[in-house]
Amino acid sequence: MNSYQQIPIEECGEPLVPIPLEKFAVELPHPYERLGANYGERSPYCLRQGVVTALEKAQFLLNKSYPGWKLKIFDAYRTVGVQQFMVDYTYGILLKRQGLPEHKLSPQQRQKIWDQVYQLWAAPSLDPLTPPPHSTGAAIDLTLIDDRGITLDLGGQIDEISPRSHPDYYAKSQDIKEQQFHRRRQLLERVMLNAGFSRHPREWWHFSLGDQMWAWLHNQNNPNNSVIARYGRI
Ligand SMILES: C[C@@H](N)C(=O)N[C@H](C)C(=O)O
Numbered sequence: 502m503n504s505y506q507q508i509p510i511e512e513c514g515e516p517l518v519p520i521p522l523e524k525f526a527v528e529l530p531h532p533y534e535r536l537g538a539n540y541g542e543r544s545p546y547c548l549r550q551g552v553v554t555a556l557e558k559a560q561f562l563l564n565k566s567y568p569g570w571k572l573k574i575f576d577a578y579r580t581v582g583v584q585q586f587m588v589d590y591t592y593g594i595l596l597k598r599q600g601l602p603e604h605k606l607s608p609q610q611r612q613k614i615w616d617q618v619y620q621l622w623a624a625p626s627l628d629p630l631t632p633p634p635h636s637t638g639a640a641i642d643l644t645l646i647d648d649r650g651i652t653l654d655l656g657g658q659i660d661e662i663s664p665r666s667h668p669d670y671y672a673k674s675q676d677i678k679e680q681q682f683h684r685r686r687q688l689l690e691r692v693m694l695n696a697g698f699s700r701h702p703r704e705w706w707h708f709s710l711g712d713q714m715w716a717w718l719h720n721q722n723n724p725n726n727s728v729i730a731r732y733g734r735i
């Protein structure tokens with residue numbers, strides 16, 4: 502269990518609502534649907550009402566400094582089934598990289614792959630006390646586009662399994678291009694944090710508001726003013 506999953510949840514009952522996609526840029530077709538993930542009746546482009554409002558605020562703050570730029574939504578809501586699909590898909594990718602069929606792997610080799618998967622992905626838990634962040638409708642993965650509609654390079658792909666995914670990977674670089682990646686990551690972080698979100702400590706693209714991870718991060722920074730999560734699995 503991750504530390505953040507010990508945070509209690511007091512579900513506030515806010516509905517999951519569609520993201521007004523016309524206000525943002527969107528990765529289309531949806532990256533996980535393209536891989537075969539089945540959302541059933543649900544859409545990945547939904548969030549809790551309060552989270553959509555905060556996302557609109559982040560877009561507004563971005564436009565104050567950078568008119569015409571947009572937040573580009575990669576992924577938002579996921580059922581636990583989709584979380585399971587992506588965890589299994591990522592295991593398959595890492596297995597292929599090893600170049601060995603699964604039955605030839607030792608239990609230790611297998612465990613090493615699972616550890617890598619769970620470095621990046623939350624466990625597809627059906628326990629209401631430990632929901633995957635995206636299954637609460639409170640988490641979003643996103644990047645930036647500029648006023649020409651060009652997706653900006655933030656120095657790595659979303660969902661990349663590599664040290665480059667760490668938000669501060671380029672923080673100390675002397676390379677001009679890499680310093681630009683870092684400034685863009687800082688810009689994305691600034692507008693999202695000022696709108697109320699928290700950023701995942703290991704993923705430059707993942708932000709959430711009101712879920713267990715958000716509360717845990719808040720409490721790390723404000724030990725005298727602790728909060729609990731208001732969004733559970735929906
Ligand atoms: C891997 C990335 N898309 C992501 O969302 N990671 C977090 C931790 C998650 O699975 O909730």
Ligand SMILES: [Zn+2]
Nearest residue numbers: 640641642707
């Ligand atoms: Zn995410």
